[in-house]
Amino acid sequence: SAQKETLEFQAEVSQVLDLVIRSLYSNKEIFLRELISNASDAAEKLRFEALTDSSLFEDDPELRVRVLVDKDAGTVTVSDNGIGLSRQEMIETIGSIASSGTRRFVEALKDRQGGNQSNDQSGEQSGNKDAATDGTLIGQFGVGFYSAFIVADKVTLISRRAGLGAEHGVCWESDGRGSYTLETVDKPGRGTDVILHLKDDEKEFADDWRLRSVISKFSDHIAVPVEMLKQDFRSDEEKEKDEDKDKAPEYERVNTGQALWMRNKSDISDDEYKSFYKHISHDFEEPLAWAHNRVEGTNEYSTLLFVPKRAPWDMWDREQKHGVKLYVRRVFIMDEADKLLPHYLRFVKGVVDSNDLPLNVSREILQHNRKIDTIRGANVKRVLGLLESMAKDEPDNYKTFWKEFGRVIKEGPAEDFSNRERIAGLLRFSTTVGEGDEQDTSLDAYIERMKEGQDKIYYITADSPAAARHSPHLEMFRKKEVEVILLSDRVDEWLVSNLHEYKGKHLQSVTKGELDLGEIGAKEEKEKTEQAAKEHEDLFKRLKDALGDRVESVRASSRLVDSPACIVVGEHDMSANLARVLKSVGQ
Ligand code: ADP
Ligand code: MG
Numbered sequence: 001s002a003q004k005e006t007l008e009f010q011a012e013v014s015q016v017l018d019l020v021i022r023s024l025y026s027n028k029e030i031f032l033r034e035l036i037s038n039a040s041d042a043a044e045k046l047r048f049e050a051l052t053d054s055s056l057f058e059d060d061p062e063l064r065v066r067v068l069v070d071k072d073a074g075t076v077t078v079s080d081n082g083i084g085l086s087r088q089e090m091i092e093t094i095g096s097i098a099s100s101g102t103r104r105f106v107e108a109l110k111d112r113q114g115g116n117q118s119n120d121q122s123g124e125q126s127g128n129k130d131a132a133t134d135g136t137l138i139g140q141f142g143v144g145f146y147s148a149f150i151v152a153d154k155v156t157l158i159s160r161r162a163g164l165g166a167e168h169g170v171c172w173e174s175d176g177r178g179s180y181t182l183e184t185v186d187k188p189g190r191g192t193d194v195i196l197h198l199k200d201d202e203k204e205f206a207d208d209w210r211l212r213s214v215i216s217k218f219s220d221h222i223a224v225p226v227e228m229l230k231q232d233f234r235s236d237e238e239k240e241k242d243e244d245k246d247k248a249p250e251y252e253r254v255n256t257g258q259a260l261w262m263r264n265k266s267d268i269s270d271d272e273y274k275s276f277y278k279h280i281s282h283d284f285e286e287p288l289a290w291a292h293n294r295v296e297g298t299n300e301y302s303t304l305l306f307v308p309k310r311a312p313w314d315m316w317d318r319e320q321k322h323g324v325k326l327y328v329r330r331v332f333i334m335d336e337a338d339k340l341l342p343h344y345l346r347f348v349k350g351v352v353d354s355n356d357l358p359l360n361v362s363r364e365i366l367q368h369n370r371k372i373d374t375i376r377g378a379n380v381k382r383v384l385g386l387l388e389s390m391a392k393d394e395p396d397n398y399k400t401f402w403k404e405f406g407r408v409i410k411e412g413p414a415e416d417f418s419n420r421e422r423i424a425g426l427l428r429f430s431t432t433v434g435e436g437d438e439q440d441t442s443l444d445a446y447i448e449r450m451k452e453g454q455d456k457i458y459y460i461t462a463d464s465p466a467a468a469r470h471s472p473h474l475e476m477f478r479k480k481e482v483e484v485i486l487l488s489d490r491v492d493e494w495l496v497s498n499l500h501e502y503k504g505k506h507l508q509s510v511t512k513g514e515l516d517l518g519e520i521g522a523k524e525e526k527e528k529t530e531q532a533a534k535e536h537e538d539l540f541k542r543l544k545d546a547l548g549d550r551v552e553s554v555r556a557s558s559r560l561v562d563s564p565a566c567i568v569v570g571e572h573d574m575s576a577n578l579a580r581v582l583k584s585v586g587q
Contacts, residue, residue, distance in 0.1 A: 230250040446483060469486055
């Protein structure tokens with residue numbers, strides 16, 4: 001059956017084609033990722049089948065993918081020497097919805113359309129809205145090959161199954177509008193060539209540099225070599241003069257193929273980790289610490305996470321990018337995957353590589369994916385564990401870490417309820433014990449030093465370290481030698497309004513409500529206060545009258561030792577410092 005025949009796509013294929021082109025239009029360059037990923041799959045399949053039948057390698061054992069450009073013809077070709085497709089396989093896979101991902105996609109699509117019968121009459125407006133929903137749908141399923149039609153108005157696929165004779169090549173061709181042709185051709189080399197005839201306005205892709213940059217962006221870590229024609233910097237004249245200009249073209253590898261995270265921990269040196277970190281983070285400094293893990297089972301994935309030494313310049317920018325890249329089976333999917341770690345760990349850089357997510361997973365899908373939730377939860381635990389052991393075993397590194405990222409970690413208790421206690425254990429503060437403003441006291445150290453009978457962790461918030469340290473509210477605490485945590489970072493108010501307790505000890509502001517030093521406040525003070533209240537009743541009344549509504553009450557206090565008076569807010573009122581902070585940001 002050497003003659004050319006025309007076959008109709010399975011009805012759903014046309015539908016999918018249409019959607020893919022419409023929905024992925026803003027993300028055109030992924031066509032190359034999809035085709036290279038298919039070529040790499042085909043190479044892996046051959047490697048696997050050849051385990052039991054080495055003759056499949058024929059005389060061409062070096063598996064590789066080649067990307068070729070023909071500027072004049074306006075074509076890009078992705079060529080592999082993998083397993084290839086027979087005529088029947090071609091009809092089953094490319095002409096119909098064989099791949100299970102695509103099939104599920106079409107089913108989901110039908111479900112959606114079943115509930116929306118007026119679809120046919122939808123005008124331009126609602127058509128666009130549909131494209132957005134379909135884009136989300138597409139993200140869930142693999143529709144890889146058809147993405148070729150985003151940039152091409154005609155696609156030619158020439159393939160020969162490994163093990164079949166050269167005369168069993170098949171040429172498939174389509175403009176993506178309902179039908180395709182099949183023709184038997186001679187193909188000496190095993191594998192598949194996918195030739196994209198670029199649309200007029202997509203000719204930018206017929207460019208060596210453009211393709212190289214897309215390949216290193218998306219396919220750098222694909223294990224099989226991705227090659228392009230070796231660059232030739234000679235002038236046309238020089239090339240013409242070259243005596244053996246008819247010699248075979250030379251190729252060079254474009255992807256590094258280094259998926260460090262897939263290797264065994266024990267085989268990787270510290271230097272390799274460090275240089276990999278620099279590669280992915282574009283940081284000149286070495287990382288402070290890293291965690292490398294592989295998880296097996298129903299949700300298989302690998303993670304390699306780094307804690308940098310310096311905060312990026314834009315860490316306080318609301319739009320700040322997250323540093324974790326998402327891969328699926330070694331194929332790069334997206335940068336800044338903010339669903340892989342919470343916001344308070346946004347300084348972490350690294351890679352998550354899932355074996356179980358679909359290649360076309362989108363940001364929308366990441367929002368509600370149980371596998372991603374599991375990965376995220378485990379990532380948080382790993383980073384917290386990494387920081388805990390740094391604090392314990394490498395105190396100098398932890399100091400550096402705290403200086404750079406402490407204020408970010410302080411956002412943690414508000415954002416991550418379930419890990420609140422662990423995050424609190426990582427916090428460091430300056431306190432009334434010690435002179436400097438360095439934040440180096442943990443809550444555990446504080447608890448260790450608590451006075452006999454003390455059952456609360458005391459703190460004061462102010463707008464500067466000096467204001468905190470010299471507050472009159474601290475007088476009685478000094479006298480009693482009760483340590484008070486001094487808080488003056490902007491985020492501190494937010495922190496204490498979300499962290500009420502640590503290891504069963506209540507966190508108590510020294511500026512709020514009745515001062516109660518518990519057992520430490522001796523009876524004697526209490527009596528003195530009560531006596532003062534009686535003696536000066538008239539004075540307090542006159543002060544209250546003078547201040548009117550500006551104060552709730554004027555009363556005697558055991559708080560002060562040297563200062564005559566101070567202002568106290570109610571236990572449940574906003575602290576004076578928070579009021580100041582909010583005012584300064586215009587609230
Ligand atoms: P997926 O890769 O998720 O299966 P694709 O649409 O990317 O979906 O590809 C559909 C099918 O077409 C593949 O499963 C494979 O059987 C076949 N195919 C695509 N490209 C190649 C290739 N280069 N070599 C061999 N088979 C291929
Ligand atoms: Mg694919």
